[in-house]
Amino acid sequence: MTLTATKFTPKVMLSAPRRSPGVPSPSGKLALYTVSSYSFDSHKKSSQIRALDIDSGESVSVVEESGASEPVWLGDDEVLYLKSGDNGSTTLVVRHLKPDTSSYEAGSVKGPISNVKVKKLSNSTIAFACSALTTPDGKLYNPETEKKPQSSAKVYTSLFARHWDAWNSENTSSLFYGVLEQKDGKYSLRDNALTHALAGTKLSSPVPPFGGTGDFDIGPAGLVFVAKDPELNAAIYTKTDLYFIPLETFTESNPPAPQIVKTPGLEGYSNSPVFSSCGRKVAFTRMRSNQYESDKPRLLVVPDITNPDRTEEFYATKDGHGGWDARPDSILWSHDDAKLYVTAEHHARTLIFELPSTPSKATSLPTPISTPDGSVFSFYLLPSSTSTPTQNANPNNLFVTTTSLIDNSCYSITSPSTSTFTIISSASKQGKSFGLTRSSLDTITFRGAGGDYDVHALVVRPSTFSKNDGKKYPLCMLIHGGPQGAWQDSWSTRWNPAVFAEQGYVVVCPNPTGSTGCGMALEDGIRGEWGGRPYNDLVRCFEWVVENMPEVDGNRAVALGASYGGYMINWIQGHPLGRKFKALVCHDGVFSTLNQWSTEELFFPIHDFEGTLYENREGYEKWDPARFVGEWATPQLIIHSELDYRLPVTEGLAAFNVLQAKKVPSKLLMFPDENHWVLKHENSLVWHREVLGWINKYSGIEDEQKLAEKVEGLKV
Structure with a gap:
């Protein structure tokens, strides 16, 4: 499944094959992955499960059938995957990679399951774990067989009422386990049944709405998982604890009660639990604050999971801030358990850091490999x-x-000992299939508004750019969401800077106050400053670009943002920087900060606006874009979706109503079937068409494109 294009367009990007991460086989000779692509001709999506030969870089199709998903290795040449069955059931299918062999069913579950993990226990048994929705009485939930209510009414007496893009139900996410046994050369699910690991506990894992395999791990000693504290309001507090369920055989029909892992002084999110290679230790991360979703994660280890009362923190300091000013995320143990490999953001990249697995031996800060x-x-x-x-x-x-x-996807072999790597396979031939190269990318650094910190920004220029041709390109400033987030040197099909650059813009993606990956001081500096320091950083960015990048035409500039970036577009619209841009685009933005309590995760505004709406109304009013609608004058495209419960669609409607009433050129694009993100291929194509059409009209690029088409027509 390959694609080659001479110009990188939205349709090219959205049609390109999308590969999942590669997972090596037990011998390390093959890597398993899935790949999908979408055809705008047939309006259909196709997908495959493939195996990559790590030596040659060549791959072969393993499974190509509708409903196949979540492949995992059972052995060096056997793969298990899930297949959707009749009446909402899920079939466990095993496929042998040897030629002339067929697949077979290893079991069937009477409902949808996902997030599969396996762990070899012996030569003939493999522990199996997954997640699924369960009913209030602890049974596996199957929407196909569930009795349909006669009324559509929903009644709530506690939060969440709705979360992300769905109204909450009584069903909760839970973990299940079982054993795959091998007999006569074939695996089967013992008793064709799974055991509900969290039955009767009030605990739910993975944590919605985005929890997955990173929320739990499976080892020879049992299960570890993270779950919200059932005694706290999930909409107001971020606390998730780590739990351990000891299992000897994974055939226990009545699992022991989960044991909580104690972390004195740390009460925020717990994440990324991973068993050590020996299966006795567990590494994970945890935040300190129980109302700050973007607090710094601390790296911890449980030296002996059978004693969950004892944990050790890496780079701990007496003041509680921690000595490593980074945000550790994914974790991996070395074979001998002497080292940990941990990912963390660092100046617009996510890198791997190596450190000793014992906190007392981690005497110096880790460096990336x-x-x-x-x-x-x-x-x-x-x-x-x-x-x-x-x-x-x-x-x-x-x-x-x-x-x-x-x-959009690169597989490599990295050697931590030599800090070298070898690229095995690139889905886009390192950008060549899209007509893109690294020479189009750059970074800039300018002094932030506070005067004592630097702000970094990514720059993407058109692939046709030449610094010697004297041509000026309109500026396209992209403002990221979060606000505790960052533009990274990573692929995206939703906000891809190269798509804008290939239209003929110099794209600048600043990471101002509030951004991650540049230290916690910059990230935490946004609290109580939503329209303050970040806005002034963006003013500094605009001024620096115009003064120091001669290829940029600041008189034809446009700005776009989503989520917090959409808030900032509305804030800019009412302030002097708004008059510097020819056009603005606001995707799922905030019209009024006084409406922030119409969101679902209330801990977010409580933290960022330094209190509740009734305790600190002045803090919300201070940074309210609606206070300045009298100044709105720049043409603006508003995009919003009806399933966005994080920022309800009325925020977009209010902004559009103001613009229309003031007779400011404006347009509303609404998606009834999308959430905070536009994910469906056909909708995304419309999104790009409207967005690019809007900014190209006001930047003058549309006229340039028409002139180029006219000249080309005369040549023909």
Whole structure:
């Protein structure tokens, strides 16, 4: 499944094959992944499960059938995957990779399951774990067989009433486990049944709305998982605890009660629990604040999971701030458990850091190991017993999946000991399939508004750019959401800077106050400053670009943003910077901060606006874009979706109503079937058409395109 294009357009980007992270086989000779693509001719999506030969970089199709998903290795040449069945059931299918072999069913579950993990227990048994929705009485939920109510009414007496893009129901996410047994060369699910691990506990895992396999792990000692504190209001507090369920055989029909892992002084999000190679230790992260979703995660280890009362923190300091000014995320143990490999953001990239696995031995801050350009998406340990020609004999080589601003999927082998890497496969040939190269990318640094910090920004120029031709390109400023987020050197099909650059813009993506990856001081500086320091950083960015980048035409500038970036577009609209732009685009933005309590995760405004609406109304009013609607004058496109419960559609309607009443050129684009993100291929194509059409009209690029088409027509 390949695609080659001479120009990178929205349709090219959306049609391009999308690969999942590669997962190496037990021997390290193959890597398993899924790939999907969409055809705008047939209006259909196709998908495959494929196996990559790590030495040659060649791949073969393993499974190509509708409803197949979530492949995992059972052995070096056997793959298990899920297949949707009749009446909402799920079939466990095993496929042998040897030629002339057929697949077979290993079991069937009477409902939808997902987030599969397996762990080999012996030569003939494999522990199996997954997640699924359960009913209030603890039974597996199946929407196909559930009795339909006669009324559509919903009644709530506690939060959440709705979350992300769905109204909450009584059903909750839970974990299940079982055993796959091998007999006569075939695996089968023992008793064709799974055990509900959290029955009767009031605990729910993975944590909605985005929890997945990163919320739990499976090891020879049992299960570890994170779950919200059932005694706290989930909409107001971020606290999630780590729990351990001891299991000896994974055949226990009545699992022991979950044991909480104690972390004194840390009461925020717990994430990324991972068993050590020996299965006795667990590493994970946890935040300190129980009302700050973007607090700094602290890296911790449980030396002996059978004693969950004892944890050790890496780089702990007496003041509680922690000595490593980074945000550790994914975690991997070395084969001998002596080292940890941890991902963290660092100046617009996600990198892998190596450190000792014992906190007392971590006496110096970790440094990143070398990986391909871009950001690490996932990484796995390769086996130490064997090596292929591509791999040296280092026992801790990593199979790494990265993406970048020009490459949507790259698989490589990285050696931590030598900090070198070898690229195995790039889905877009490192951007060449899209007509993109690294030469179009750049970074700039300018002094922030506070005067004592620097602000970094990514820059993407058109692939046809030449600094010697004297041509000026209109500025396209992209403002990221979050606000605790960042533009990264990574791939996106929703906000891809290269799509805008290929229209003929110099695209600048600043990471102002509130951004992650540049230290917690910059990130935390946005609290109580939504329209303050970040706005002034953007003013500084605009001024720096115009003064220092001669290829940029600041008189034809446009600005776009989504979520918090959409808030900032509305804020800019009412302030002097708004008059510097020819056009603005606001996607799912905030019209009024006084409406922030119409959101679902209330801990977010409580933290960022320094209190509740009734305790600190002045803090909400201070940064309210609606206070300045009298100044709104720049043409603006408003985009909003009806399933966006984080920022309800009325925020977009209010902004559009103001613009129309003031007779400011404006347009409303609404999606009834999308949430905070526009994900459907056909909708995304419309999104890009409207967005690019809007900014091209006001920047003058539309006239340039028409002139070029006219000249080309005369040549013909």
